[in-house]
Amino acid sequence: MVPVDYYIILSAILFTLGALGVLIRRNPLIIFMSIELMLNAGNLAFVAFGRSYEITKGELFFNGQIFVFFVIAVAAAEVAVGLALIVEIFKTRKNINIDEMNSLKG
Amino acid sequence: MTSELIVFLVLSLVAVSSALGMISGRNAVYSALFLVLNFVTVAVFYLLLGAPFIAMSQITVYAGAIMVLFLFVIMLLGAESLAPANLLPWQRPLAILLAVILAVESIYLVFVRARSDAFVAAPDAAVNSMDNLREMAMILFNQFLLPFEVTSVLLLVAMVGAIVLTKQVKGEKR
Numbered sequence: 007m008v009p010v011d012y013y014i015i016l017s018a019i020l021f022t023l024g025a026l027g028v029l030i031r032r033n034p035l036i037i038f039m040s041i042e043l044m045l046n047a048g049n050l051a052f053v054a055f056g057r058s059y060e061i062t063k064g065e066l067f068f069n070g071q072i073f074v075f076f077v078i079a080v081a082a083a084e085v086a087v088g089l090a091l092i093v094e095i096f097k098t099r100k101n102i103n104i105d106e107m108n109s110l111k112g
Numbered sequence: 113m114t115s116e117l118i119v120f121l122v123l124s125l126v127a128v129s130s131a132l133g134m135i136s137g138r139n140a141v142y143s144a145l146f147l148v149l150n151f152v153t154v155a156v157f158y159l160l161l162g163a164p165f166i167a168m169s170q171i172t173v174y175a176g177a178i179m180v181l182f183l184f185v186i187m188l189l190g191a192e193s194l195a196p197a198n199l200l201p202w203q204r205p206l207a208i209l210l211a212v213i214l215a216v217e218s219i220y221l222v223f224v225r226a227r228s229d230a231f232v233a234a235p236d237a238a239v240n241s242m243d244n245l246r247e248m249a250m251i252l253f254n255q256f257l258l259p260f261e262v263t264s265v266l267l268l269v270a271m272v273g274a275i276v277l278t279k280q281v282k283g284e285k286r
Contacts, residue, residue, distance in 0.1 A: 018218035027135035029207035083270035090274035
């Protein structure tokens, strides 16, 4: 028996680390990975709350898991487009330092 | 202290330290591998929370497909390590301070203001059975049919978008 609060705290810590990664890193690929970490932290909270509801009510409850399923699918789509953008920026500029990406037009 | 709590604490230690390794690694390949470890740990958390289908999706989609795509792009671009640029020297301490504030705030809110007595127990055989998965599929394909189809359209749009973005136009000088 683990209190559901512990899972929420873990999720909050992982989310904070992801936000910190977005703020301090200059490599757009690592910033992207930090965004994935934040999505993952949210997913963990969803599943933990769903399981807690299931145990409290004593009946099956899948809405939390189904939401996580959709988040995983959307994250896959996001990664495909984002990495294509990064590759394209690299091809036009020969550099992917985030500090130099200050104009929309390549 | 039950065995389940011990498993939880050890796994959360692994999860937090692999996340720290991810954001502090000098080499982007190491960061990606730390993130794979983090995703696998979260998949074990899903198993502990009685969500075996989500755990397997996590491993195949996240730790498998998405991270392979990341590693592929990192090695394709040769972006393992970029030269450090210190255009804003005050940014890093400020970011760490703000992150600590965010963490303390959320821990305070969960533990002091919104403390709940709810527990999550380890799944028994019934939770991991095939009937349970069938039940989840029934809900997914009845109650959530429209979001499911919209997701498939979204994946199609992302695929077409990625191809169009990286396509070389014939005769275009780069």
